[in-house]
Amino acid sequence: MNHANPRPTDWVTINKRNTARLAYWTSAWVMTMALAAFGPRFIWDFATLPTIMALIVNLGIGFGMIMSNSRYLQGLDEMHRKIFLDASAFTLGVGLVCGLSYELLDSTKLISFQPEISHLVVLMCLTFLVGLVFGHRKYQ
Amino acid sequence: MKNRLKVLRAERDWTQADLANELDVSRQTINAIEKGKFDPSLPLAFNIARLFGLSIEDIFQDDVTPE
Numbered sequence: 358m359n360h361a362n363p364r365p366t367d368w369v370t371i372n373k374r375n376t377a378r379l380a381y382w383t384s385a386w387v388m389t390m391a392l393a394a395f396g397p398r399f400i401w402d403f404a405t406l407p408t409i410m411a412l413i414v415n416l417g418i419g420f421g422m423i424m425s426n427s428r429y430l431q432g433l434d435e436m437h438r439k440i441f442l443d444a445s446a447f448t449l450g451v452g453l454v455c456g457l458s459y460e461l462l463d464s465t466k467l468i469s470f471q472p473e474i475s476h477l478v479v480l481m482c483l484t485f486l487v488g489l490v491f492g493h494r495k496y497q
Numbered sequence: 498m499k500n501r502l503k504v505l506r507a508e509r510d511w512t513q514a515d516l517a518n519e520l521d522v523s524r525q526t527i528n529a530i531e532k533g534k535f536d537p538s539l540p541l542a543f544n545i546a547r548l549f550g551l552s553i554e555d556i557f558q559d560d561v562t563p564e
Contacts, residue, residue, distance in 0.1 A: 367518055367521060368517070368518075368521045368522055368523055369523075372523075434521070434522035434523050434526050435522070435526070435537070435538050435541060436522070436523070436525065436526040436529055436535050437523060437525075437526070439535075493525075495534070496525065496526075496529040496534050496535050497525075497528075497529075497534075
């Protein structure tokens, strides 16, 4: 076994490259999302064409991010893929159940404010992070 | 599922990182397999067996004893 010269395509190298790609696509998606959200109000005064273009670019980069996430998942080894998929399943369940209950709170007039999709996104992000932490602790 | 991975690795004076590098998995995965917390897939079990020149049954043993 050659200890000094690990193979150039080893698991660590591939994972680092996929993580960097995913970070790049996610950053680009967040930036184009900010542009599509704030551009109409602060930059081009609600002109239709730039708003549509910003939305299309955001959508395109969003699909790029999805593909990058898929490639990242495929590059993980089997234990990390299981942790990732378990956390994803947990997030999907929490998002579905809590999202619909949140909507019911509004439709049944139990809350006075309008439900925001951003609240659900924050909940899903936190749930995913908790799922990842629990998954890693489970196999430590 | 029990296994002899730690013993076999120690006999060859390999670190977990060495074994992980040979099998294209993370060091954490090797650690979890050695501790019996994670059961490897059949392809990974075959790779481990091939690397040590043994059969899968020589490395991994089922927890359930036959009646």
